[in-house]
Amino acid sequence: MTCMVCELTVIFSVSAGMGTRLLHRTIRKNYFLRHPLPKPTQKQCMLHRTFPKPISNLSCEALVYRRHGAFSDVLHLEEVPLFYNGREDIYIRMLAAPVNPADINMLHGNYGITPCFPAIGGNEGVGEVIKVGCNVNSVKPGDWVIPTDSGFGTWTTHAVCQAHQVTSIPNNISLISAATVSVNPCTAYRMLMDFVTLNPGDTVIQNGANSTVGQAVIQICSSMGINTINVIRDRPNVNALIEKLRSLGATYVITEETLQKQEMADIFKVVERPKLALNCVGGRSAGDLFTHLMDGSTMVTYGGMSRKPTPVPAKAVIFRNIKLYGFWMTQWKKDNLHDVAKIKGMLSDLIEMVRKGHLLEPACTQIPFKEYETAFHDSLNPCGSKNILIME
Ligand SMILES: NC(=O)c1ccc[n+]([C@@H]2O[C@H](COP(=O)([O-])OP(=O)(O)OC[C@H]3O[C@@H](n4cnc5c(N)ncnc54)[C@H](OP(=O)(O)O)[C@@H]3O)[C@@H](O)[C@H]2O)c1
Structure with missing residues (x-):
């Protein structure tokens, strides 16, 4: 039975205390974001106590943090109780979950959303449905599902959630593609679809072109016949990277310094x-782009990897009518949660590209879940490969 007050099942049938609060948050959607929930009154809490016991008690191992800070200080592998009510719930076995820059920022408290503590880390990943409640008909055991919204808490062996919290995807693509489709490829897709109308022969320029988002931009543009000018940082083996991005479909690959040259x-x-x-x-990498844009064009900022502000030339926005926007996939998901067809349409386009070999899985280092510390150490010193936790 679901409580009308706070969507919980049986939380207050457990006595009050720290443990109770952990259970409360674990049951409620299995994510801990600060969604404003009406606080149950004393009387309503008494009502909760009358709910029946859950049909089955389960637990998972999850990477939990209770305060912001460096992963080595705040992230711990813990056993967390899960409650499956056998009606609206879906019980999932997580298969794989990446460590993205946004996840690290969230751990540090430098992200646009902050979790309620204790929180399970990880926003992206893929899981397999183990069992579903009698009122669930959107997914069935064996289906692969990905989180619909950010803040799911994917660094866990298992999760219990409700139908609207996950979206099913076909399980005939690679595990890595499935685990990494919902953040970076979706970000690339939306930025290419939502700001200007792009036709074959048009040109897109991007910095950070070697990022996972950047590589998705290259591949999506290539499949649409759109030219890309891809700006990367210089490095000793720059030609190898230029060749790699060209093989993905990049039209031009240049270093940041080239932006100021006659080339x-x-x-x-x-x-x-x-x-x-x-x-x-x-920073300068962004400021130097303005010189090369078409009048009336659009710049979309989606990351700040240099941690420096973007210098915007006044004449670019006054005389050349260049428009500046930010994009945040998390916000897009929140704004479009109700539009299941739009979310499914985007995923279906991307998965079709994956199936056709037009969108390759990102270079990933697969790390067993129990060895999570390696994944985080490596994420501090990225070497062109994304770390992905593999649950067994
Ligand atoms: N707004 C959104 O909705 C959204 C969604 C997804 C990702 N993002 C953001 O997009 C960015 C990339 O994410 P990702 O997962 O694709 O990252 P990723 O695959 O880990 O790649 C990170 C990229 O950042 C580059 N980089 C790191 N430090 C840099 C610096 N000081 N100057 C220039 N480039 C630097 C790296 O360049 P090298 O190749 O030279 O090492 C690498 O290409 C992150 O900021 C992330 O938070 C935003």
């Missing part, structure tokens, strides 16, 4: 100036 004029003898700029980096 840019040569590029624009061949392709149109960009209608759209995607900014992952900020």
